[in-house]
Amino acid sequence: MTGWVAIAGLGPGAEALVTPEVTATLADATDVVGYIPYVARVAERPGLTLHASDNRVEVDRARHALQMAAEGRRVVVVSSGDPGVFAMAAAVFEALEAGAPDWRDLEIRVLPGITAMLAASARAGAPLGHDFCAINLSDNLKPWALIEKRLRLAAEADFAMAFYNPRSKARPEGFARVLEVLRAACGDDRPVIFARAVSTPEEKLTVVPLTEARPEMADMRTVVLVGSSLTRVLRAGDRPLVYTPRSAPE
Amino acid sequence: MTGWVAIAGLGPGAEALVTPEVTATLADATDVVGYIPYVARVAERPGLTLHASDNRVEVDRARHALQMAAEGRRVVVVSSGDPGVFAMAAAVFEALEAGAPDWRDLEIRVLPGITAMLAASARAGAPLGHDFCAINLSDNLKPWALIEKRLRLAAEADFAMAFYNPRSKARPEGFARVLEVLRAACGDDRPVIFARAVSTPEEKLTVVPLTEARPEMADMRTVVLVGSSLTRVLRAGDRPLVYTPRSAPE
Incomplete structure (x- = not known):
């Protein structure tokens, strides 16, 4: 055999x-x-x-x-x-x-x-509809400084972002620091999507502007998506639809 | 209804x-x-x-x-x-x-x-096994300068990269320019994967170091993956396996 x-x-x-x-x-x-x-x-x-x-x-x-x-x-x-x-x-x-x-x-x-970010993106609309990056926020296997460097450069590149493993009991302060870095680099009203356990009975989707994002909105079953500067939030019926247009202006 | x-x-x-x-x-x-x-x-x-x-x-x-x-x-x-x-x-x-x-x-x-980059990644091994970004190289709907800016920042962030729509008849010069930008920003031996029509009868996978990557290796049915500085190429039997380790050194 x-x-x-x-x-x-x-x-x-x-x-x-x-x-x-x-x-x-x-x-x-x-x-x-x-x-x-x-x-x-x-x-x-x-x-x-x-x-x-x-x-x-x-x-x-x-x-x-x-x-x-x-x-x-x-x-x-x-x-x-x-x-x-x-x-x-x-x-x-x-x-x-x-x-x-x-x-x-x-x-x-x-x-x-x-993968989780694409399931989350589908539920929220199309927040990753333009260029984007995916970053694992766990610092078990890489230095925290590299995470911060990538966050800053991703914001400068105006990528939409997907974060895996945003928060664990072992390092609750890491994700708070991520939100600080993003607030310094992006506009206040940048949409943030907390997508927990998408497609399971425990699914929960929360969409807030960056100023209202709190570390405790994420746990290890959550993937977090952050829009680019062009990402839009539409109200459709009783739910928000978040999408990033295909075009970027000259 | x-x-x-x-x-x-x-x-x-x-x-x-x-x-x-x-x-x-x-x-x-x-x-x-x-x-x-x-x-x-x-x-x-x-x-x-x-x-x-x-x-x-x-x-x-x-x-x-x-x-x-x-x-x-x-x-x-x-x-x-x-x-x-x-x-x-x-x-x-x-x-x-x-x-x-x-x-x-x-x-x-x-x-x-x-999505194409994950099908391509699976065929090649795990080149997107660490932080990565996805960039649409078509400049139909965005200025070329934004594409170049994102490439440079993605290289500085040491992301693995996935490129969609690398090349069309309408703009054959764009992808050549992308390879120039990458050669200036990354090491010569950075692995590049040209994954064409993955999972179809026309599937073709080519792995080359960045110095040997040529624009004509891509067409509109190709997704191109570029490793980070940590990406490795293993020989397994008669095929290359490309993977990015989960760890980044301090």
Whole structure:
């Protein structure tokens, strides 16, 4: 039996946002590895072993997946959203680079998924409808100074912005500092979207001007989107629609 | 009958990358509007009218969709990729803002899809595995100076970059200039990925160092990804795997 590894994106939460490619690959797997709440989204069945692990052990998990594939198993590494956006794909390639040379002969595929910022953008309207950037606000793996530098340059470039991992119990002050940097660099009325758990029963969408944005509006299940200088908020019925026009003036 | 508009992303090309949400919504529609090659991806059936239109008439198409919904029809506006990323969602909201006031009472949903840069990233490995930006290189709707400014700031921020619409017959010189700006701002060996028509029979993936990147490697079906200073190229079997590690050094 020839083993393989597929690194699959389960999307933001709803079953209707899981691609048929991912569903078919899970049906063909012998093993699923991933962070506990993502593995919990995979249905148990005979012949499938679920290996759920805690947060912050991404490279251990990746090594385990590669080792099982080298032994002939068909392994799916599950991420939420898209595996290539602040998720497991990079961790698997880090483990591959540092690991056994014969692992490089394994079939390794990345199966894209609906990443959180695009699910959030769809719910809010089209805030990322023009040039934008995506920044992981966690400073677990990078210096805080780099985060601030990127924020300032992104504001100067007038990108719309998407922030992943805005806030954790371990560093509640980081996101407050992000809002300070943005207030200094952008206009007061820049729209900010707090999109929590989009497409799940816990979904909550909040749209506020930058002056009214507060750190406690975000948690680790929230993605935060910030408009560019051209982003507009329309009232449509009882909800705000946020979009960034396709045109920028001369 | 209550009309609605759904702005749906068909993904990069393969049926296996169309979400079940989009498939179900198309099954419930009375009308589909969109650019000719995207409408051609929707199967004909009794009760469904296909309205295919040419490129560069996005706002006319959006108005048509809103007008039909106001008349009680169930209209899907199709985009390739994700409708919120350089696609039809922003055009529909532009038409909504400028249009009849009662259009704002319509049910308007955006259905996310797999956008080209994430399909390309998945095929190449995980080049967008750390902070990144997405820039539309078309200067149809924005001044060229803004594109160059964003390129320079994105390079200074050390973002990985994804470029949409890199090259057209109408402006072959633009992408050559982009490569010049990048060569001046980034290292010579920065990996560049030309990902053409990912997930279709015409798929072609080319990975070269920045010094070897040539304008003619891109066309309008290509998305171009450029690594950050930390992006690595691994050889795995006969193919290059490009990934950006999750960590940045202090």
